[in-house]
Amino acid sequence: MSTPIHIPAILLSIPRSPLTAIGLPLAFGLLSGSTTAKAVKGQWYQNLLVPPGRPPRQVFPIVWPLLYISMGYVSHLAVKALDVAVSPTSRSDLSISVLLYYAQLGLNVLWSPLFFMAKEPGWALIDSVLLTGLTFYMTSLLDGPTGSKTTPFLLPYCAWLTFATYLNAGIWFLNRRRPNVRKED
Template sequence: MSIHIPNILLAIPRNPITAVGIPLALGFISGSQTSKVSTSNWYHNLNAPPGRPRREVFPFAWTILYLAMGYASHIAVKALDSTVLEGNRNDLSLGIALYYGQLGLNYLWSPLFFNQQQMGLALIDSVLLTGTTWYMTKLLDRPTNAKATYFLLPYCAWLGFATYLNAGYWWLNQEPKSLSRK
């Protein structure tokens, strides 16, 4: 059973420029307030988990990851355009649908964590994002002869690390539960 993807969502990654441009633009929009919040008292007063990189690392890492995931979408759509095998067509269609789903989850994370300061909701988003991206990568592997996987594995690894960081922030900064006696 093949998933129908609207033509516009297939047309975007057919062109490598728009394929990498969409995640870059969404990442820029989503993270535009992050720099301001990451220098705020709220953020500086958070207990950080071990292994947190300096905040200057994140823009560079995410730029590379957005470029890589965008190019992986280009590879996937090109494979979909040329495949004749129904199994590959199904995996590619679902993988591309999941690609757009993970883009949405990725877009939501920064506003949840930084703007709304909802570390628990951001953690749920991060777990869903990581799981979706790993499954998408698995689906795209065989029909693209692992080409998409080469671009997506660093993203998968980074999402695992980012989920660890998010979980650490959430865990280390929970409000202490008051003990009340009756």
């Protein structure tokens, strides 16, 4: 028999309402991305070499809010499933998934400051790889206990994170030895 995983009450209460479940990642995403619009117009970002396939910058403010809405709704579905789960395995998977949700949200929020403010594509890449791995794992853990209800909401997020990690890796790789790419703007 598995040991129950303790989740602080606040982490369960926030996603109980769909409004707060969706609002939390949207608010954190807005906070994290607030400096991004200025940074992408700055000299540092404009001078970076980028890998093939980077979409126009106008795509990002459309895609990310949709992904934040999806991930927030998934947190709501996960907590609702946890409320009614009877099986110890399901309860464990759901509990771990709720903790992973908050961990991936934290990593998600951290990425923009690492990349755009600190101008550290290498550290941002480490964050992105961890974020992507946690999100794939969370997606797989949630699938069974939620009757696959969460998977359609998380698969686009997993795909986007994979693509974003490719872009981040390409930027890091292409610029890692370029002394003319300075951090000052």
